[in-house]
Amino acid sequence: SSFSSWLTVDTAAGESYSYVMFNLMGSPVTEELQIYKAYSTLKGFKFGLDFTAFSNPTAFTQTLDFEGPIAMPAIRTGQLSYTHEVYPTNFVTLSIEDINPGITGPTATTYSVNPVPAVVLKVTSSAKHYELELAGIYRHITARDTGDETYDQNLDGGGGSFTAMFKLFEADMFKTGYIYGQGVSSIYQ
Numbered sequence: 001s002s003f004s005s006w007l008t009v010d011t012a013a014g015e016s017y018s019y020v021m022f023n024l025m026g027s028p029v030t031e032e033l034q035i036y037k038a039y040s041t042l043k044g045f046k047f048g049l050d051f052t053a054f055s056n057p058t059a060f061t062q063t064l065d066f067e068g069p070i071a072m073p074a075i076r077t078g079q080l081s082y083t084h085e086v087y088p089t090n091f092v093t094l095s096i097e098d099i100n101p102g103i104t105g106p107t108a109t110t111y112s113v114n115p116v117p118a119v120v121l122k123v124t125s126s127a128k129h130y131e132l133e134l135a136g137i138y139r140h141i142t143a144r145d146t147g148d149e150t151y152d153q154n155l156d157g158g159g160g161s162f163t164a165m166f167k168l169f170e171a172d173m174f175k176t177g178y179i180y181g182q183g184v185s186s187i188y189q
Contacts, residue, residue, distance in 0.1 A: 001025060002036065016042045037076060046081045053081055053095035053120040056133045059163040059175050075099075081120075089127050095120040099139065115142050128167070135161040137181065157182050 004021040018041075023034040039048025051057045052075050081095035099118045118139035125132045138158045145151035159181015166174045 004037075011042070014043050016040060044083045044085075046079070046083070049076050049078055051075070052077045052097055052099065053079065053093055053122050054097075054118075054135050054137045054159075054161055056131075056135075056161070056163040056177070058131055059133075059165055059177050077118075089125055091124045093120070093122040093124070095122070116140050130167065131163075131165045133161075133163045137161075 001024045002021055003024060004019070006017065006019045009016045009018075019037060019039055020035070021037040023036040025031060035049065037048075037050050039046055039050045055075070078098040079095050081093055081097075083091050083093040085091055097118045097120060116139075118137055120135060120137045122133060122135040136158065137160075138156070141155045141157065143151070143153040143155065159179065161177065161179045163175070163177035165176075168174055
């Protein structure tokens with residue numbers, strides 16, 4: 001179960017919107033409170049914890065699946081993003097995100113860090129009967145081993161994501177997507 005709250009405030013710079021969502025059962029085995037989402041927006045800027053800009057939440061399935069491939073794009077990252085409206089139905093988003101590197105090294109003492117945040121650039125076009133989204137990502141990961149100081153790897157990764165949704169009838173929608181890249185799989189784990 002979850003609890004969410006939001007706040008809208010008129011400021012001199014425009015309308016500010018803040019949202020927070022708590023997952024009251026943050027673990028499948030114990031009762032713990034989890035901050036699921038927490039972000040604020042103002043004039044195209046967004047700061048906080050939300051779904052990565054590399055994936056398209058509108059394309060998520062409506063079926064519950066907490067462990068399979070369907071749930072993988074639903075990773076939430078700390079981020080600072082800016083969305084610019086190019087045309088009333090076309091948007092460009094630039095997002096700087098702190099994504100967990102999550103790589104597996106050669107030994108149990110290998111750890112990984114993001115020395116720099118991931119950068120996501122996304123173009124979205126949407127109208128009443130469709131939504132198209134094309135995103136690209138670049139990230140740099142460093143992997144080191146605390147037991148063997150000679151192991152020091154620097155990895156560059158990047159990839160692309162394309163999603164398309166078409167409203168076929170009043171209640172039916174066709175959704176498809178494609179993800180390609182190197183060094184992007186840990187975003188979906």
